[in-house]
Amino acid sequence: MRLPPNTPLEKFAEFIHLVQEICGRENVEIVAKPEQLSKDHYLDQSKVHDMFYLLGKDCFVSSAVVAPRDVSEVQQIVRLCNDFDIPLWPFSIGRNVGYGGAAPRVPGSVGLDLGKNMNKILKVDVEGAYALVEPGVTYADLHNYLVEHNLRDKLWIDVPDLGGGSVLGNTTERGVGYTPYGDHFMMHCGMEVVLPDGSLVRTGMGALPNPNSDPSKPAHEQDANESWQLFNYGFGPYNDGIFTQSSLGIVVKMGIWLMVNPGGYQSYMITIPKDEDLHKAVEIIRPLRVSMVLQNVPTIRHILLDAAVMGNRASYTNSDKPLTDAELDQIAAKLNLGRWNFYGALYGPEPIRQAMWQVVKQAFSAIPGAKFYFPEDQPDNLVLQTRNLTLQGIPTTTELKWVDWLPNGAHLFFSPIAKVTGDDAMAQYQLTRSRCEEVGLDFIGTFIIGMREMHHIVCLVFDRKDPESCKKAHWVISTLIDDAAERGWGEYRTHLALMDKVAQTYSFNDNAQMKLNRAIKQALDPRGILAPGKNGIWPSNYNAEQWEIVPKGV
Template identity: 75%
Template sequence: MTTSAVANEPLAYRQPEGSAPRESQSVKRPLVLPPGTDNDKFQRFIEEIASVTGSENVTVISDEAELYHDNYLDPGKAHDMFHIVYKTRLVSSAVVAPRNVPDVQSIMKICNMFEIPVWPFSIGRNVGYGGAAPRVPGSVGLDMGRHMNKVLEVNVEGAYALLEPGVTFSALHEYLVTNNLRDKLWVDVPDLGGGSIIGNTIERGVGYTPYGDHWMMHCGMEVVLPDGTLIRTGMGSLPSPDEDSSLPPHEQPPNKCWQLFNYGFGPYNDGIFSQSSLGIVVKMGMWLMVNPGGYQSYLITIPRDEDLHQAIETIRPLRVGMVLQNVPTLRHILLDAAVMGDRKSYTNEDRPLNDAELDAIAASLGLGRWNFYGALYGPEPVRVAMWQVIKASFSSIKGVKFFFPEEMPDNVVLQTRHLTLQGIPTMTELKWVDWLPNGAHLFFSPIAKVTGEDAVAQYEVTRRRSEEFGFDFIGTFIVGMREMHHIVCIVFDKKDPDSRQRAHRLIKILIDDAAARGWGEYRTHLALMDQIASTYNFNNNSMMRLNEAIKNALDPKGILAPGKNGIWPKNYDPSMYKIEI
């Protein structure tokens, strides 16, 4: 970043010429100062922020002891709980918890005046992708979920909810249960229920019911822009007939169609606030699934590794034809095994497990080398008809077996998926991170066509590379309507520098391997954002140039989340923030 001298601050914050620097005794010095900021300027900035939010909502990160929150249930707010670089490399200087929308607007205006970057997060549980850590060390973390955690509305007739950033999947589910709405509406949930619905959605995360594409299911956003301006997207930009001129903008009653029709009139702008650094989402509408009137989950075990090709070829026509109604998953045996026990439960070998050992684990658990989880929705005649087609299709794979949850009561994964696929959040999948001691994970997430050829090629590359670096392959194919996310779970020992570095080197090589085959990642860890952005380089990086032009127009001082997803403001030198292994 171009250094901002104190003399270039707004006049109200400028030191008199020739005066000695003023050292405040009320604010601790952070472990890492924001770029272009000395301690005196930082102290004055914090005092100004505290005057808006209250000092109880400002935490200066001054002690490494504050960086040891590394549990999903007690997430770190200033660092990456599953760090692959050294712990203090990507750390916030302070964490601020706004109480409401005006606080967020004021914070952005103060950050602009002091030219101090801010990194918003909802809960801090974006594990595997960087958690709450900022891309630029010393940025101020903006804890959107601490206070702004209300379910603002659940509309049964329209089947939607209007939410603040701190509302988790578990919290919305509990709201429906408490208000006797669960028999009418379901929440789509990802593997873990503790994450923010807004945070997951704007990062384009997925769940597993028919409403599993969360970004597709959002409708209407309220956003604070980098300069503090408040906007509502889609139909929300049309004032309600009930508008009250005595109320501030964020309290104005919404247009009745805000959560019903995405697009409004003119350019559709919602997309620029997804995986971006162009605005802070303070409210979002989410469509909820209407109770389908019947439900049945199931497991199909696929016995041999070489069956992967046929399994994917079987899935594709069923998914495109919507016979497979939900977002189905095809999980490698070690993903399920890791939920049911740590590595020592299966082997004392230090090397990656071989095929014979994987087959033995599958046999001991009553599973296949690949395991397909799905669900049927609707009245019984519909479910029976769908099941007949699904069962007949998969029966072409020699040796497949079919199970309902009641037939495998001790299968933890199947019992968990039974809940997940009907929108009931759980925390059970946390267990697979404990595959290794001090377990942490890094996600490699390439996108590919739903073809057996692509699946086999991705599996071959990612498994071979994983084993080259001493890791077991753990992964799953999540099948969308016309593509599949291949989520490779790189599990490493976060307290072992060698393990962290091997994980880092592995994913960097995998990114290059994937790009060479036309596979791009849809989401990534902070440390890999620049590398992945560089692979999306059609026509001399024309998309990046467009993104940079929009960024510099909306955020000329580069205040909001600089470097996110490889988009750097004009006043930053990306080479100064290069992350080495």
């Protein structure tokens, strides 16, 4: 059993007794048995540790997991943690796999499971094209709600690659999807937040009371201002951003804008035959994306990302060495794919789609050997059929399959941001591939093209039950963080074990941003209760050096 820091068993037992009185014994799980660390699948995720453990399954582990039933219980639990000096690690669903899942940065923290009971779709407004959700609402839940209420012909949601995650959780981690509404934080509007002292705020227009609300009700039960989900900013400083990727508050309600059915849709795939054609493809994409001819968030996927969805490594090779260019060409030919594969979509009435398609097709025809496919052209292409759903906001879990590339498959995401240029794409690709192959790993990755930047998501697949494989993955990602920082590329998100390292790369002007973050943390959370160490921000009562994680050499 991993107790919270500086908490003797007797004190912890008293805390557990009191928290059981708040939310019921059935909603409190004490983590004390090895079998509680046995869950290892996205669809039946662990709530107590990182399923894709890099440093051993009992490294980042909670002492207990508490599932409040409503906002008032969240407030009471936060106040209780302040009284007992016990760190609290909030999570929505716990499916943030590749970045740590539900596990806490400080072992022994109490996990706050916001998704088990707080999972209601509070409102869907058709005219305003928005939803108001609690943390436990998944992309699949919200999509199913639209279908069951015959609203799919009016409203779509935007979804990430896997549809089982929390809408609120993914948005507050600044995740992305692939329709024109793919920047999830950009499409949120209004939050209700429990602060580290247990008080409650509504951001934006939510701070303006609804004149028809009953003031005798608790704050979280009062009717919200009718403009809460319509205008993000309200009056005065804009606060929402400090509650993303942060330890400054627990978001318990959030508005999300929904996409009005565009009146027509067509997805497509463009296969790009040569490895070096990545440069020209990105140069073609940039002007099309910034001018919004490419309406959605498109992706350029490496052949092995698609191949891994269709089969594990053993189905393609008997070698234990990284796959060579010749072998990658053979896999591409076998699957009727390119070395890089571009996925996009057209939205709107047919004349608009036709006009856009002609521009896109003409532009990509500058790449010799590029081929163009609609989903009906390759009915057996699992990835194309899946992307056809994803790009119209229909959630799936098909892409779970690429994690099985290796036995006992687990993964880390290395995710640097760069300019949308062919030079940057090639430099990142060559760097990350060479580092992977240096320790015998295959490069698997994708470029996700935003309006003016690229997320390069490198999928570091390793065998979590093989200590040597874990050590290699840890070394690679740690080394790549340094490599990227030297070239001016910063990660937008990372695993628990790398949060301090990434935070240290954002060091302009003697770490001015970190000093600001710590000052805000000290002001809002002086006892350091909420998510200590998240994204490298340590409360003043923690010695950050004592919590440093150093990868072992390979």
